[in-house]
Amino acid sequence: MEDLRKIRAMVNLAIYDKHEGDMDRKITSNYRRDYVYKRGLSMRIGVFVGCAIVVLLYYSYMLFVKSADVFQLIGEHTFIKIGIVVVAVLVIYTFLCSFGYRREYDYAEKRMHVYEKRISWLNGQKPKHISNCKKDEKDI
Amino acid sequence: MIELAVYRQKLIKLYKHSQYRLNIILKFLGGLAFFFMLSSACAGALPASKKLVLVALCALITSVASPMVFLVLSMAAAAVFIAAVSVETAIVVFILLFLLFLFYGRIFPKESLIFIIMLVGYKLKIPYAAVIFAAIYVGARAIVPVGAAVIFSQFEYCLAKMVSISPTSGFSESTIADHTVEIFSYLCGEVYGHINSAIFVMAAVVIALVAGWAVSSLHINYEKEAGIIVTAAILIIGIFLAVIIGGAKVSVIGLPVSVVLSAAIVFVMRLFDDLPDYKSTEWVQFQDNNYFYYVKAVPKIHAFENEEQSFANEETQRRHGSEE
Numbered sequence: 105m106e107d108l109r110k111i112r113a114m115v116n117l118a119i120y121d122k123h124e125g126d127m128d129r130k131i132t133s134n135y136r137r138d139y140v141y142k143r144g145l146s147m148r149i150g151v152f153v154g155c156a157i158v159v160l161l162y163y164s165y166m167l168f169v170k171s172a173d174v175f176q177l178i179g180e181h182t183f184i185k186i187g188i189v190v191v192a193v194l195v196i197y198t199f200l201c202s203f204g205y206r207r208e209y210d211y212a213e214k215r216m217h218v219y220e221k222r223i224s225w226l227n228g229q230k231p232k233h234i235s236n237c238k239k240d241e242k243d244i
Numbered sequence: 245m246i247e248l249a250v251y252r253q254k255l256i257k258l259y260k261h262s263q264y265r266l267n268i269i270l271k272f273l274g275g276l277a278f279f280f281m282l283s284s285a286c287a288g289a290l291p292a293s294k295k296l297v298l299v300a301l302c303a304l305i306t307s308v309a310s311p312m313v314f315l316v317l318s319m320a321a322a323a324v325f326i327a328a329v330s331v332e333t334a335i336v337v338f339i340l341l342f343l344l345f346l347f348y349g350r351i352f353p354k355e356s357l358i359f360i361i362m363l364v365g366y367k368l369k370i371p372y373a374a375v376i377f378a379a380i381y382v383g384a385r386a387i388v389p390v391g392a393a394v395i396f397s398q399f400e401y402c403l404a405k406m407v408s409i410s411p412t413s414g415f416s417e418s419t420i421a422d423h424t425v426e427i428f429s430y431l432c433g434e435v436y437g438h439i440n441s442a443i444f445v446m447a448a449v450v451i452a453l454v455a456g457w458a459v460s461s462l463h464i465n466y467e468k469e470a471g472i473i474v475t476a477a478i479l480i481i482g483i484f485l486a487v488i489i490g491g492a493k494v495s496v497i498g499l500p501v502s503v504v505l506s507a508a509i510v511f512v513m514r515l516f517d518d519l520p521d522y523k524s525t526e527w528v529q530f531q532d533n534n535y536f537y538y539v540k541a542v543p544k545i546h547a548f549e550n551e552e553q554s555f556a557n558e559e560t561q562r563r564h565g566s567e568e
Contacts, residue, residue, distance in 0.1 A: 204351075
């Protein structure tokens with residue numbers, strides 16, 4: 105009979121592999137900063153497109169429905185005003201999403217860390233810090 | 245109460261017995277009901293056979309799709325069904341839904357499902373079940389979908405008028421831009437005229453949501469139940485105030501009934517929540533240096549049952565043996 109504790113640990117590892125393992129590995133295959141940047145970039149592009157549609161709708165409404173004059177509508181500072189609003193929206197989104205993505209990465213990393221610890225224990229080794237965050241620390 | 249707990253235990257056991265298959269079937273049935281409801285937007289303009297095929301196809305995809313895919317599919321399906329009666333209205337509705345998707349759905353796909361659930365709730369006259377559920381389980385992230393659903397429902401009556409502005413019978417590619425602008429201007433006019441009442445209702449619902457969330461995270465005894473009661477009470481008072489002050493169009497008699505029914509539904513759902521999470525049976529395989537292991541990990545809730553069964557069998561065999 106093999107060691108029951110080892111079998112239990114292997115069952116836990118296999119269950120983790122089957123469920124969250126793939127997703128967590130995908131997340132932690134990036135450095136934390138890279139992951140947040142990649143997800144943030146995709147979010148920013150989406151929000152920027154959304155802002156562009158809203159601006160387009162607003163000016164279409166003013167031009168076609170309210171019959172506003174084009175030259176009065178698009179003045180000297182129009183683009184600056186639009187730019188400020190878009191940048192403000194992007195900053196808010198960046199702030200909120202960075203927080204969320206960092207948290208997501210941290211949770212994935214914690215789970216991976218437990219997984220690695222269990223594997224090390226099974227192999228009769230001392231637990232090593234293999235995760236990227238710790239790599240970052242080492243590099244520094 | 246004990247009987248209720250026993251029934252709950254039996255139901256959970258039934259569910260856990262074949263969790264994966266049940267999940268897929270439930271998703272399929274839910275998708276079927278949702279897309280069938282959505283198809284009512286085409287008001288008979290689409291042949292029944294085509295409608296049925298579209299609904300079945302969407303439900304089939306829903307049963308295996310992620311929340312993000314489901315959101316995109318819902319948007320596309322809504323546009324297709326509305327386009328059957330008015331292409332221009334479909335364009336306007338699609339743009340609005342697409343904006344909601346860009347600003348919120350892409351970032352919080354799971355929470356965005358509350359928006360869809362709430363719209364379905366409005367059809368079934370129990371929209372507040374989604375609000376109460378979101379208050380005790382989701383929290384502040386649900387403010388946007390709940391608020392958006394309230395605004396959508398407040399201006400739902402515009403859809404019929406928008407369709408009547410440009411019916412498909414009078415559809416022409418040359419007039420598509422004019423009609424779209426006409427529909428857009430009608431919608432803007434309606435929104436501009438009635439936005440105050442809609443905001444009052446939205447504010448009442450959002451305040452109820454936040455209050456329910458705050459109470460349910462107090463770490464006190466019966467926090468979730470208290471959250472349900474607080475959310476329901478604030479919903480009734482807040483929406484009544486919105487009717488009196490803001491002139492919102494909400495059924496005064498139907499509101500308390502709907503809120504109480506919604507609270508009861510969430511309370512029943514809550515009963516299934518406080519048990520330890522018995523995972524379903526897992527079949528896993530792994531290996532070490534000497535062996536391959538094919539393991540069936542059985543949750544204790546099943547294991548005890550099997551033990552009891554085997555104990556009973558052993559007892560019977562022993563008795564038979566002693567009799568012989």
